[in-house]
Amino acid sequence: MSIDTPLPVLKPADFASDQDVRWCPGCGDYSILAQMKKVMPTLGVPRENIVFISGIGCSSRFPYYMNTYGMHSIHGRAPAVATGLKTCRPDLMVWVITGDGDGLSIGGNHLMHCIRRNMDLNIVLFNNRIYGLTKGQYSPTSPLGKVTKSTPMGAIDNPLHPLSLAIGCEATFVARSIDTNVKHLASTLKRASEHHGTSFIEVYQNCNIFNDGAWAYAKDRETKLDTTIELEHGKPLIFGKNRDKGIRLNGLEPEVVELGKGITEDDLLFHNEKSPEPSLAYLLSRMRFEDGFPEPIGVFRSVDAPRYDEMINDQVKQATKEKGKGDLEALFNTGETWTVK
Amino acid sequence: MSIDTPLPVLKPADFASDQDVRWCPGCGDYSILAQMKKVMPTLGVPRENIVFISGIGCSSRFPYYMNTYGMHSIHGRAPAVATGLKTCRPDLMVWVITGDGDGLSIGGNHLMHCIRRNMDLNIVLFNNRIYGLTKGQYSPTSPLGKVTKSTPMGAIDNPLHPLSLAIGCEATFVARSIDTNVKHLASTLKRASEHHGTSFIEVYQNCNIFNDGAWAYAKDRETKLDTTIELEHGKPLIFGKNRDKGIRLNGLEPEVVELGKGITEDDLLFHNEKSPEPSLAYLLSRMRFEDGFPEPIGVFRSVDAPRYDEMINDQVKQATKEKGKGDLEALFNTGETWTVK
Amino acid sequence: MATSTPTKPITSIEEATIRFCGDSGDGMQLAGTQFTNTSALLGNDVATFPDFPAEIRAPRGTKAGVSGFQIHFSSHEIFTPGDTVDALVAMNPAALTTNVTDLRDGGILIVNKNAFDKKGMEQAGYASNPLEDDSLAKYKLHSVEMTKITRLAVEDCGLTQKEADRCRNFFAMGLVFWLYDRSLDPTLRFIEKKFGAKFPAVAQANTKALKAGYHYGETVEAINTQYQVAPAKLPPGQYRNIMGNIALAWGLLTAAQKSNKQLFLGAYPITPASDVLHELSKHKHFDVLTFQAEDEIAAMTSTIGAAFAGAMSVTASSGPGIALKGEGLGLAVITELPMVVVNVQRGGPSTGLPTKTEQSDLLQAMYGRNGECPMPVIAASSPGDCFDVALEAWRLAVRYMTPVMLLTDGYIANGSEPWRIPEVADIPKIPVEHPGPSSNGDAFQPYERDERLSRPWAIPGTTGLEHRLGGLEKQDVSGNVCYDPDNHDHMCRLRAEKVARIANDIPPQELDGPDSGDLLVLSWGGPYGACATAVHRAQADGKNVSHCQLRYLNPFPKNLAEIFTRFDKVLIPELNLGQLSRIIRAEFKIDTISLNKVTGKPFSVAEILEKIEELA
Amino acid sequence: MATSTPTKPITSIEEATIRFCGDSGDGMQLAGTQFTNTSALLGNDVATFPDFPAEIRAPRGTKAGVSGFQIHFSSHEIFTPGDTVDALVAMNPAALTTNVTDLRDGGILIVNKNAFDKKGMEQAGYASNPLEDDSLAKYKLHSVEMTKITRLAVEDCGLTQKEADRCRNFFAMGLVFWLYDRSLDPTLRFIEKKFGAKFPAVAQANTKALKAGYHYGETVEAINTQYQVAPAKLPPGQYRNIMGNIALAWGLLTAAQKSNKQLFLGAYPITPASDVLHELSKHKHFDVLTFQAEDEIAAMTSTIGAAFAGAMSVTASSGPGIALKGEGLGLAVITELPMVVVNVQRGGPSTGLPTKTEQSDLLQAMYGRNGECPMPVIAASSPGDCFDVALEAWRLAVRYMTPVMLLTDGYIANGSEPWRIPEVADIPKIPVEHPGPSSNGDAFQPYERDERLSRPWAIPGTTGLEHRLGGLEKQDVSGNVCYDPDNHDHMCRLRAEKVARIANDIPPQELDGPDSGDLLVLSWGGPYGACATAVHRAQADGKNVSHCQLRYLNPFPKNLAEIFTRFDKVLIPELNLGQLSRIIRAEFKIDTISLNKVTGKPFSVAEILEKIEELA
C-alpha cells in the first residue's frame, strides 16, 4: 500500500470474521473481543498487517473471530510462534492471546523468554483462574484451597501472580484490566499497542461456567472502587468510592491510609510507570485484595528498551553494510580451493 | 535405620563416588563439588536418604560424583523429576543441580512451577553465563552484546536475572554465592538445606574454557569487596574493602553512599530476609555491578510457607482419616449394582 | 418394576438402541446415563456411546452445540452401542437435523415441539418446520410439547422458569422409561441423592417432571405400544455399569493395592484423558498422589522421579500430550524404571478433533522416540477391559522394569458397559521386589539382570545401594556411564530383547471362531465390539471367518504368526489409515487387507460386515 | 611442491589412510584438517572421520579425553575414511592404547616418546612401557621425542613452556607431511592467517615446529621411505574441501537465494547439529535470521511462525530435540506451511552417545507424531551431498506446502570430502508463489488446492487474504474449523495423498551395477560410502551385486518396487536395529536381510563386504 493512499476508514465490525463465536453465553471473552474490535480501527494499521496468534484454550479461540491474519496454534506456544513471525516481519503488528493455563502453565517458558527479549508483541492474558476449555481444572492462578475437578480436596499449589512473574522476567510494559471495565480495557489495549517491545496485559476475565465470580470483588459495582485502584502516571495512588483512601509507603511496605486526618496526597505513593528499575512495579504487583489492598489496574510499567526483533534485523543490515549482500560464489570460494582439469 | 542407632560419622570423602570427575581442569564446578561434599556430613542426614537430580550440562554431571542416590536426567527437567520423587518420598533430602541453560532456558517452566509450589528441594544453579557442554553458545544470563559461537555479532537477548525471576515466581528462599568464595558457599548451601520449601541458590561459576573471567569482578581479590556485598539478616548493607560504603534507599531506589560525612549506619538499608512481602528481596536482586552497585551475596529471602510435598501427603492422611483406608470392595460397589444369578 | 400396570399392549423385543440428543445444556448425558443404569439394573446387557460437542459450548440451539448419548440394550450379549437407532429423542431442531439420519426407517422419533420456533429452526437450517411438512414421514413421529408440559408439571415447586426448563430432560426420560417399560426407581433414588438434601425444590421438580413424562406415555393415545427387553443371560455375579476411564482408574488403584504400592499420577489435563486424573484425585485415601503438572513434559518426568522413588507411577494423556512425552520416555526406557503411560487416543493430527475417537497413535506409541527405544504396548478393548489392562500394564512394567504404553481411545474411555465386579481377593497379587540394604561395601550393580533381563529396582533410602541413573548409555551390569562402542550395541540389543521376551510371559492369542478359514479379522482397541458382532453374524451366515482381538501390540503373542498361516486373508479394521497393518506386514511379512476410517466415529457393525462379506 | 628435494626413496602408492590421535588439548582436529586440505589441494580424493571424545573435556592424559582424526586420501575416487589405518600418530599413551588396534600390521606408528612417563602410562593402563617391551613389534614404530624437539625448535620465540608444547601438533604434522610428500605451503598460509597479525610469536613458533617435523623426516635415518599418492582423476572443476554441516548450511543459504527468500533458522544448540546454527549465524548478510530459541519446542514453533510470515524457515536439531518437536510438527503438517526440519542424528536412546553417529531416528522421522501425520523424509549420503539435499528439501517443501524432514548424521555432519564448487548460475531457481492482494471481497480459500494438492501460501500483509490457520481439523477448501466426520476422513487421506504424490516429482531410483542379480544392497545416509566401496569391490570380484542409495525415504521413488523384483535378495545395512528394513517390508511386502550395528561408529567396508560375500 503506497504511502499516500489514505487508509480506508474501518469500523469495529470490519474486524469481525465470518465465523460464529462459540463461547458460552455470558463469558467474559465476549467483552474483550468487543473492545479489541473497537480499538483496532483506531490503530492506523491496515487490517492485513495485523496478526493474532494464540495457543489453546477458550480464550485462544480469539483469532478465529478477528478478520485479520491469525493462527490458533498449539497449547502454550503462541509466544514462540509469534516470535518467529515478528522476527521475520517486524512490519506486522502482532498480538498474542493466551489464558492463565496456556500462558502460565504449559507456556510459561515461552512467555518468560518472549518478555525478556522484549519482542515487539502485545500479549493479552485472559486470566479466569481456571481451565475453561478442558472443563474446570485449577490453573496456576487459582487460589490455594480451590476445589476443582482435579482438586477435590482443594488446590495446594501456591498461585503465580502473572504481573510479578512478568516483572521478574524483565518486562518493559505491564498492565492489568478487567473484562467488564470496558473503557479501561479499551484504553489499556490501546496503550499496549503503542508500546514498542513486549506489552504484557493481564485481563481479569470471568468464566461464568467453571469459575463464576472469581473476580466478583473487582467487578461488582458496589465494591470495585474499594477493591481496585487505577494507576495513573505521576499521580498519587488514591482509591475508594469517595476517593478518600490512598497507598502510602512505609519503608518498602505499602499500607492503606485514609486521606484527611493529617494525611495528604503528598504523603502517598506516586505512580511512575517510567521508573527505570522495576521495583515499584513489582511492589504494586504484590498488592492483593486478600491482603486488604486494592488491586491496581492500568499500566504498571512502561519503559523503552531495545527489542529483539529490531536488533536482529539491524544485525542483518549491519552485516550487509559491512560485507555487502551475500555472494554465494564468493562464499563457496573462501579458504583453500583447487582446480581439477 | 532405627532411631537410636547413631549415624556413622562420615567425612567429605565418603560422599565421593567412584567415578572420575570429568570437568576441565580449572573449572569452577570442582569447587562447588568440594563444598557440597564438605557440607554433606554436617546435615545429619544418612547418605542413602540424599538424592541429587540434575538435567544436562557440564554442571549437571554433578550427581555422578556424589556417592548418594542420583539421576542425571534430561535437559531442563530436573525440577520436574525431583518433584515426582519428593512428592512420593518427603523423607528424602533432594538436591537439584542445574545450569543457566538447563535451568533458565529449556527448563525455565519447571523451575518456575517448582519454586511457586514451594517443593521442599534445594536447587543450585551454576551460573557461568554460557553453555559449557555444547561448547560455547550464549545463555539466558549472557550479557547483551556477548560474542559467542551462536552470536558472532553479539547477543541481542536481554539477559534474565535468576534471582529476580525466582522472586517473581513466589520464591521462599533465595540466595547467591560464588564458586571460589568457599566458606560463604558452604554456609549458603547449609542454609539452603535447612530451609523448608524450595531453596534457590545461584552460584557464580567460572567456565574457564568458554567464558573465562565472566565473574572476574566478583571473584578478584582486589575488587571483590567493592563489587559484592554480603547480606546479613537484620544488619545494614555495608561493603567495601574498608567497610566504608553502604546502600541507602531513596524512595524505592537504592543508592551507594559513603559512611561518615553525616551518613551513619542507621541511614542505611537494613536487610530483612524474613520480610513477608518479597519487594526488598526483589530490589536487592536488581543491584548490578554494571549499574555501579555491589552485587549482594548471601540469603536474600527466607520465609516459611506451606510446601506442596507436605500438603499433598497431608491430604492423603486427611482423606484416610475421614474415609478410612481405601477399600476396593466398597469402591466397586458404590452406586447402583445388581446381581445376575 | 414399572410404576404402574401397563394399559397398552407390550411387545417383547430382543434389543433396542435409543439416543437422547439436544443442546449441551439440555442434560442429555444425564438422561443417557440414567437410562443406561436403569437398563443395566434390569439385567440387560448395555453398551453406550456418548457424543460430546467440540470442546467449547457453542451458543444454545446451534448445531455445533448438540450433545448426544446412545444406548444399546439387549436380552443377549452385545458389544457395541448399535449402528442405527430405534428410538430418537430430539430436544431441539439442531439436534433433530444432526441426528435423524441415524434413525432407522419406521423408528420412533420423539421431539420437543416447543423448541421448533423460528429462531431454533433457523439455527438448524430448516426452511420449513419438519414437524409439519412431510419430511419425517418415514418415522413414527411424536411431537410433544415438552417445555409446556414440564412447566406445568413443576409449577408449584417454586422454581424460576429457567430452572423449570432444566427439568425437561427428566420429562423426556420419563417418557422413554415408559416406552421401554423401565422402572423409575433408580432415577428417583438418584434425584434424592443428588438434590434431595441440598435442593429439595429441584428434587421435587425433577421427580414431577420424570413422572409427568411417564404418565404422558401411559395416557397419550398416539403412543400405542410399549416395548420390553428381557434381562440378558450374563455370567452370574455382582454387576455395575462402568465407563472406560473410570475402569482404568480403578484398575490402577487395584494394581497399586495388589503390589502394595503408593500410586502416583503425574498428569496434565487433556480431553479425553482428564477423567483419569479427576477420578484418581477423588481417592486419596487409597494412598494416591495426583500431581497436576505444569505440562506434559513435567507430567512425564515427575512420573520418572516417582518411579525412582519406588512408587507405582503413572502418567495419562492423549495424542498431543504423548508427543510431548517422547523425549522423557527415552529416559524412562534407558533408566529401566517401571511405569505406566496411558494414551486415551483422540482425533489427530495436531489438535485435530479433540473430542472424537481415533486409533491413530499406534505408530507414535511404537516409534515416537529418538534412538532405538523399545517399549511394550498394550491396548484395551472395551470400557470394562480398561480395568484388566491397567493391572496387566503394571504387572509387565514392574516385572520387566520398563515403561509400558497403554492405549485406549475416546470411544472406550467415555463409553460404558456392565461390569462384573471382581472379587478383590481373587485378583492376583503383583509381586514387587526391592533389594534390601547392603553393608558389605561392594559397589551395587544397578544394571545386573535376572533371567527376564530385568534389573533390580533399588530405591533411595536403602543403605548401601546408592547409585546414579541417567540418560547417557549405561555400562552393562555396573550402570556407569559408558562410551564403549560394543557396550552400546550390546545394550541396545539387550533392551530390545528384554521387551521381546515379554512374549514368553503373556497368554497365547485367542481366536474367536474356527481355527482356520477364509478370513481372519484382526482388530485392536475400540473396534473390538463391532468386529466381534460382525464376525458372529457372518459366522451365523455360514461364513468361514474368525476373529482375533489383540491386547498385546508389542510384543505380539508368540502364536500369532502361526495363526496367520491358517487363514487365507487377514482383514485389519482400524480407525486410522492402516497403522497396525504396517506393523503386521513388517513383522510377519504377510499381506493384509485394511479397512480404514478416520471420521472420529467408531465402526458400525454393518461396515465391518460388509467388508467381511466382500472377502469371505 | 615439497619444500625440498627428497633425499630418500619415494614409493608411489594408490591411497593411504592415516590418523592423528592425542589428548583433546593436543590439537588433533587441527592437524587432521590441515592434512586433509593439503591433500585435497594436491588433487587427492579425500574422506575424513573426526572422532571427538564425549562432550566433556576429561582430565589430560586419560582415555576418555582422546580425540582422533582420520584421513583417507587417494589417487582414485573414494567414499569412506578407510577401515584400517596405514599410519598412526599417537601423542600420548592413552591415545596409543585406544587407537593402535586400528593400525594395520606393518603400519607406520609415530609416537611422542616424551609422553610415556609413569603417570601417562598409568592413565592409559600400561603396566610396562609399550615403546620398550615387544608389544608393538608388528608395526613400524618411530618413537620420537616430540616434546623435546618442539621445545628446542621454538626456543627463541619467547613462548612459555606451556605455549611451546602447544606447537607439538605442528611438529607432528610436519613429519607426516614429509612422510607423504605433501607441501607445507597451505599450512604455512593457514598459520599466517590465523596467528600472523595477532600473535606473531605463535605464528613463528608454529612455523618452526612444522618445519622441524618436516626436516626430522628428511634427516632421521630410521624413517627410510617416503610415499607419494598421485592426484585423483575427479570430474573437472573448482574444488574445495567441505564438512557436512557446513555444506548443509550453504545448501540452505543457496536455497534461500534461489527462491528469493529470507532465511530463518530457529534452533536450540545440540550436538552434533549446533554447527548449522553457528555457520548460518555467520552469514547474516545473506539475509539470514538465526534465532537461538529457549528450547526445541520454541525453535520448532518459531519456525512455524516464520513460515507463516513467508520466510524460508528451517529448524535443525538432533534426536532428543526432534522428539520435543513432535507436537509442533503436527501443527506444521495440518497448517500445511513449508519448512525444513533437519535432524543430524546421534546415538540414542535418550541422551545416549551424544557425540557418536547413528541412524536410529528414521522411524521417529516417519511416525513420531500423534494422529495421521505424514511428512516427506529425505536423507543425505555424504558431506557434500548435504548441500544438494538441503536444496531439494526446500524445493519439495515449498512446492508441496509441507514440512520436510531432512536426515543427516554425526558421521556425515562432521566428516569432510572434496566438493566440486557448483556454478551458482547453474543451480536451478526454486520458484515460490504467493497469491497477491485481492479486493473482490470474496472470502479467501486458504485450503483450495492445485493439481499437486498444494494449497496457496498467502502471507500476512496481503490485502484481502486475511485468514486463520490452526491445529483443529480444517474444512476442505475454506480452511475453516470443521468437525464434520467425512471432512476429517477426507482431509487425512488428502494430506497422505499429497505427500504420496511427491513420488511423481522425484527422479527414479538409480542403481549402481547391473539391473538385476543375486543381491541388491540398499542403503541410506552415512553408510553410502562403505556400501558403494564394498559393492564395487564385490563386483570386481565377479559378484552379481548392485547398490541403491536412497535419498527419498518418504515417499520412495516410484520404480523401487520394480527394482526389487529383479534381485534375489535385498541387504539393508543400517546403523540401527533395522528401521529402514521395517518400512521396506511394510511397504513392499518383500523379505529383507538386515545388517545392523549400533556402536556409534560407521560401517567399515570390510563389514559390508563380508556380508555381501556371505550372501552372493
Ligand SMILES: Cc1ncc(C[n+]2csc(CCOP(=O)(O)OP(=O)(O)O)c2C)c(N)n1
Ligand atoms: C499439549 C496439550 N495439552 C493439553 C491440552 C488440553 N488443554 C486445552 S486448553 C487447556 C487449558 C486452557 O486453560 P486456559 O489457558 O486458562 O484457557 P481458558 O480455556 O481458561 O480460556 C488444556 C489443558 C492441549 N490442547 N494440548
Ligand SMILES: Cc1ncc(C[n+]2csc(CCOP(=O)(O)OP(=O)(O)O)c2C)c(N)n1
Ligand atoms: C533436548 C536437548 N536439547 C539440547 C541439548 C544439548 N545441550 C546439552 S547441555 C546444554 C546447555 C548447557 O548449558 P548450561 O545448563 O548452562 O550448563 P553448563 O554446561 O554451562 O554447565 C545443551 C544445549 C540436550 N542435551 N538435550
Ligand code: SF4
Ligand atoms: S468455559 Fe468459561 S472461559 Fe470457556 S467459553 Fe465458557 S465461560 Fe468462557
Ligand code: SF4
Ligand atoms: S566447559 Fe566450562 S563449565 Fe564445562 S567443564 Fe569445562 S570449564 Fe567447566
Ligand SMILES: [Mg+2]
Ligand atoms: Mg483460564
Ligand SMILES: [Mg+2]
Ligand atoms: Mg552454563
